[in-house]
Every structure is written in C-alpha cells, then in structure tokens.
Amino acid sequence: MATESRAKPPAGALYEYRPDYAVHPGEYLEEVLEARGLKKGELADRLGISFKHLSQVVNRQAPLSAALAVQLELVLGVSAEIWNNLNADYELFQERQRSKAELETRQEWLSGFPVRDLKRLGFLPDTRDRGRLLSALLGFFEIPGPDQWGAFYGNLEATSFRKSPAFKSDLPHLAAWLKAGELQARAIGTKPYSKEAFKDALTQIRLLTAKRPEDFEPAMVELCAEAGLALAFVPELEKTHVSGAARWLSSEKALIVLSLRYKTNDHFWFTFFHEAGHILLHGRKDIFLDESEGFESQAEAEADRFARNLLIPEQDWRAFVAAASFDEADILAFAKTERIHPGIVVGRLQHEKRIAYQWHNELKQKLEFGR
Numbered sequence: 001m002a003t004e005s006r007a008k009p010p011a012g013a014l015y016e017y018r019p020d021y022a023v024h025p026g027e028y029l030e031e032v033l034e035a036r037g038l039k040k041g042e043l044a045d046r047l048g049i050s051f052k053h054l055s056q057v058v059n060r061q062a063p064l065s066a067a068l069a070v071q072l073e074l075v076l077g078v079s080a081e082i083w084n085n086l087n088a089d090y091e092l093f094q095e096r097q098r099s100k101a102e103l104e105t106r107q108e109w110l111s112g113f114p115v116r117d118l119k120r121l122g123f124l125p126d127t128r129d130r131g132r133l134l135s136a137l138l139g140f141f142e143i144p145g146p147d148q149w150g151a152f153y154g155n156l157e158a159t160s161f162r163k164s165p166a167f168k169s170d171l172p173h174l175a176a177w178l179k180a181g182e183l184q185a186r187a188i189g190t191k192p193y194s195k196e197a198f199k200d201a202l203t204q205i206r207l208l209t210a211k212r213p214e215d216f217e218p219a220m221v222e223l224c225a226e227a228g229l230a231l232a233f234v235p236e237l238e239k240t241h242v243s244g245a246a247r248w249l250s251s252e253k254a255l256i257v258l259s260l261r262y263k264t265n266d267h268f269w270f271t272f273f274h275e276a277g278h279i280l281l282h283g284r285k286d287i288f289l290d291e292s293e294g295f296e297s298q299a300e301a302e303a304d305r306f307a308r309n310l311l312i313p314e315q316d317w318r319a320f321v322a323a324a325s326f327d328e329a330d331i332l333a334f335a336k337t338e339r340i341h342p343g344i345v346v347g348r349l350q351h352e353k354r355i356a357y358q359w360h361n362e363l364k365q366k367l368e369f370g371r
Contacts, residue, residue: 022093025064025086026057032076047071063087103134109146110134112172114237123180141179170239177237178245181257185230185249192252193228201227202276206310209269209341213367229254235369236261246275248284265365266347270307277306311344326355331363341365
C-alpha cells in the first residue's frame with residue numbers, strides 16, 4: 001500500500017544551514033576605517049553627518065540606513081549593496097535570536113503534539129533538541145508561534161465530522177494529521193477540478209477495487225489528479241481516530257486524505273467513496289472528518305448513501321440479499337458479477353448485521369503502509 005516516504009517533505013527542508021552569528025555593518029565599517037587610516041571624524045565630515053551618529057553606527061547602536069549606504073559607496077568605494085546586505089542580515093539575525101529566546105519559554109507546548117510520529121514520517125528532525133523541534137513544528141504548521149497556532153487551528157473544533165461517544169481525536173494531533181495530508185497534496189500536480197471528470201474517475205476507480213494495492217494505488221492517485229483532486233495517504237497518528245478526511249485546498253483543487261485505520265479493504269474503499277461523496281455533494285468551506293461511527297449528520301448520511309450505492313447499486317444489493325445464503329460461493333459470484341472485490345460485499349453484510357463480524361473475513365484484503 002502507500003509508503004510512508006510519500007509523506008516526507010522535500011529533502012533538506014529541515015536542515016537548512018544558518019550561521020550562529022552576524023556582522024553588524026558598523027563593525028565592518030570600523031575595519032575599513034582602520035585599514036585606510038581614516039578617522040571617524042574625517043569620515044563624518046565627508047559624509048555630512050554628525051560624529052555622534054557615525055559613532056552610533058560603528059558601535060552597533062544604530063542601523064546603517066540605505067541613504068548612508070549610498071553615501072559610503074561614493075566615499076569609500078564599497079558598494080551600497082554590501083552595506084545593505086550586512087545590515088539586513090544583522091537585523092534578521094537579531095530578530096531570530098529574539099524569537100528563539102521567546103520560544104525557549106514555550107517548549108512545554110511541544111508535549112501536546114505527536115512529535116514522535118512526525119519524526120517518523122520525516123516532518124520533524126530526529127533530534128532531542130526541544131528548541132529545534134519547536135521551531136521545526138511551527139514551520140511544519142506554517143505558523144510563527146504557539147499563540148497564532150491556537151487562533152488559527154482552534155476553529156477545527158467547529159468543523160463537520162463524525163463524533164463517537166467512545167473516541168474523539170485530540171485536536172493538536174488531528175491538526176497534525178490534516179497538515180501532513182495538505183503537505184502531501186501540494187506535491188501532487190492536479191488539473192483544475194471538474195465535477196464531471198471526478199465522477200468519471202470514481203467509476204473507473206470502482207473497478208480497481210478488485211486489484212492488488214500496488215496496482216490500484218498509483219492508478220487511483222493519477223485518476224483523481226486528472227480530475228482536480230489530490231489523494232494523500234497519511235498513517236493514523238497517536239491520539240487520532242480518523243479514517244479519512246475531505247476538504248478543499250482551493251477553488252480548483254480538492255483533497256482526500258486516508259489513514260488505513262482499520263487495515264482492511266472494505267473499510268478503505270468505503271471511506272474513500274464516502275469522502276468522495278463529500279467533495280461532490282457538499283460545501284467547499286467545511287472539513288469533513290470521518291472519525292468513527294456513532295454520530296450521523298445529514299451530510300454524513302448522504303455521503304454514506306453515496307458510497308454504498310456507488311460500490312454496489314441498491315437494486316443489485318436488494319436482489320442479492322433476497323436470494324443469497326451468504327456463503328462463500330454466493331459472495332464470490334456476486335462480487336464477480338459486480339466487478340468488485342469480495343471483501344467489500346463481506347464488509348457490507350457485516351455492517352448490516354446480515355452475517356456475524358467473524359464470518360468470511362478471509363475474503364477481505366489486508367492493507368498496510370509500506371516501510
């Protein structure tokens with residue numbers, strides 16, 4: 001099935017080199033003056049500025065302005081770009097140091113997130129340096145600080161998704177799972193979304209259910225991309241209980257994320273077509289999360305019905321359950337007629353309590369993330 005390497009960010013994204021120091025342009029200016037035997041007072045006179053202001057620049061008490069950079073270029077022959085770059089690098093370094101010091105006081109915030117899982121998937125560096133991990137986590141979420149994270153991601157609690165009395169995902173862990181899917185989706189090139197093209201893709205994908213994972217996975221990803229939908233696979237993270245999610249990344253790109261939570265193909269296919277139903281039937285502002293059975297909104301019921309009827313047309317299903325004994329031969333024959341995997345038939349029979357949950361599980365296909 002899908003390999004975990006598909007979830008990793010671009011190589012080198014977490015290991016960008018950054019020096020731990022920066023040279024203030026005043027420090028370099030002082031070196032130039034010493035090398036040329038030029039006094040600060042004389043330079044101030046040539047520049048037409050006060051000795052005090054020049055001393056403040058040299059002593060790193062004031063920035064070196066663009067205007068002064070141009071003047072120094074004319075007087076000393078050192079290009080204005082050099083002075084400006086030194087000044088910009090120094091100011092950026094100072095701001096990073098300030099931000100780092102502030103984050104040092106917020107390291108406990110890390111404990112609320114699935115750091116170990118994100119390391120395993122390659123989204124965070126494999127280090128115990130909590131300061132580095134915190135910075136990398138903020139970069140992963142594309143948020144400058146913990147306070148902004150709460151303001152931005154807190155609204156996930158108001159999104160539409162199934163809620164179970166027995167299970168409920170932890171919000172930071174759930175947000176991490178969704179973000180991992182979003183980052184995967186960015187790497188998937190898609191055509192502009194077309195509703196008709198997506199319907200056609202789903203018809204073709206239905207016929208893939210009888211194939212092996214190594215055959216159906218790349219084919220369904222490609223079919224979805226041609227219709228304007230990115231299909232991502234992200235393993236279930238700690239403290240998440242989610243099978244799938246559907247959302248819109250833009251007006252021209254939709255996203256479905258699957259976790260293989262139950263690890264059998266009947267659940268996998270039903271979840272995929274359930275999420276596809278949300279894309280086709282419902283609004284573009286909500287994030288639909290398939291957590292667990294136990295709560296049914298109108299939108300969830302509609303998505304369920306869409307998935308059931310696409311996998312097995314209702315008329316065909318009624319005829320089957322009216323005449324079949326539900327033994328292995330009947331199930332295999334019906335699945336062959338419908339051109340779907342027999343595990344899907346078994347899963348629906350079990351869900352509707354027409355057979356016990358321990359019956360015919362050998363007809364299902366096991367799915368796992370590759371290593």
